[in-house]
Structures are given as structure tokens and as C-alpha cells.
Amino acid sequence: MTSSTTPGIARFNALEEAAATTALHEVCASSAWGRKLLSRRPYTTAEALYAASDAAMAELTADDLAEAMAGHPPIGRPKPGDPTSSREQAGMAGASEDLRTEMLELNLAYQDKFGHVFLICATGRTGEQMRDAVRDRIGNSPEQEREIVRTELGKINRIRLARLAERAELAEQAEEENA
Template structure:
């Protein structure tokens, strides 16, 4: 889709397209208020500016739009809005051996229990082993630090999805 076509969408159509990039309702609302976008760069800057003004509850809403890393079986059910993108982004996990997947699942559960939200990482281009190493490192963070890291990772994911949209 071109930027011109994105700008020409109805509010409902634009909302649906933006939801494929980030599921946080307040982020989507902020983006709709910013339309029309003057350029691709304006779109990306707006996405970051709106994201930077959100609160923890908005971050958590965005995180809810993701399956756990390595849990590709839930993509088509719970995460319909982002399933195709998340599956591609997590393609490194599809090549993981059973030991790596088992560790990832266990750490995902520990992470969720510790922080109250799933492990968020910009998985594009990362191998299963790299993602496993990241969760092993990050699980030792305190909640505030981890929330900040996860929010930054979500912003990266959103930008990549916006680039793909265009």
C-alpha cells in the first residue's frame, strides 16, 4: 500500500491497517488523529511520538497483540490481527531444536510470572539461540527496566510493520 492509499482510507479501514502494526488502542487513536501523513518519515516519526506519550497500560495492551516467542501454535487463534506478521518475524524459532524450544517455553512462563507480561523482542533477523540468550539475560532485570526495554522493542516492531505496510 502506498502512503497516498493509506491516507485515503476511511477511518475504520485505517484503524484496521494500523492495528496490524500495533494493537494498543490509544496508539491507533493517536495515529488516526495525526493523519494524513505527509511522507513516510512523517508516518514513522508520528508512530514514535505517539508511542512515547503512552503509559504502561498502553504498552501492556500492545504486548497482548503478540504470541509468546516460540508459541507459533496460537498465532491463528488469539492473535489474528498480527498473526501473519508475527509468524514471519519469529521465523528463527521455526528452525530451533527441541532443547532450545523447551528452554524458551520454560523461560517464557517464568518471565510472564515475574513481570506480568510476555517477553517482547524484535525477533526479525534473530535466530532462536539469540532470542533464548536475550530472554536469559533480561529475566534478571527488575520490572521497570524490563518494561522500558520491552516498550522499546515494541516500537521497533511497530516501525518494521509500518515499513511492511507501505
């Protein structure tokens, strides 16, 4: 992105707090993360927004991470009617029934061990790559896995923030709320 404020960032900065909170909650379900990003507005660039996201992610407690993870469906089962969830998990869309069944079993084993869904930045990954990742990560300690999840959430947040920063709908929301 450029070093000047983009129209999308300007629109995000102009949102009323409630609308900005809602928009950020769609990016990440952690209320602590959202509050930290709100408190640092206005942003001059997308890079500044991403840096604030990274800093907020680094500060999240285990409970904050759990809240963020609760906003993510299991791999292979995107939220019905949620285009973001479907787009992010597109690598599983054409997966064989065997792979889907294996992912369900691995997801359940992972959840039994760690107490939360297997979380990975699925954008651009195939079903096989996601299966291999859960196989590799299920042997981690809870502490190792928490830090991997923090990193994966950060990647997901950056992708979602990029979309947020460019969404034309924000202009309409801001105009309606400021009218």
C-alpha cells in the first residue's frame, strides 16, 4: 500500500465507534483486540493498522485468545451463509469425502487435547495442507500451540483488515451514521 491514507482507511477512521467496533469484531472476535485497535485510531496507512493489530495480538491473554478462537468455525465446516468463512476455507470446498472425514476426526482430536478449534490461516491452503498441519501440530504442548494460534490469528487478521480497509460499504455506513 502507499504511504498516504487510502480511501478505505479514511472511511474506517470516520466510522462511529459502534460501527467500527462491529467492523473489527468481524475481523477478530476478541473484544480486547478490537478495543486496542479502536483506541489507536485514526490510522494514516494500512501498514499502521496492521502494526496496531500485530501489537494488540501480542498483548492478548489466554482468555482473549480463546475469545478470538471462538469466532472461528472448524476447518471443513465454514459458517453457513458466511462468505468470509467460505472464502477462507475454499481449500476444503473440493475435498474428497475421505479427506473431510479425516479432518473432522483430526479436528475433534485436536479440540479434545487443546480445548479449542484447530486454527490455521486457511487462505490459499489446500485441504491436504490443512490436514498435514493439524497432524503436525497435534503433538505440540499447549504453550507451543497457543503461540502458533496467536501467529495464525495475526495472519488471518491482516487478511481481513486488508479487506476491511478496501471495502466500499464502509463509505456508505459512515455517510449514513454521520447524516
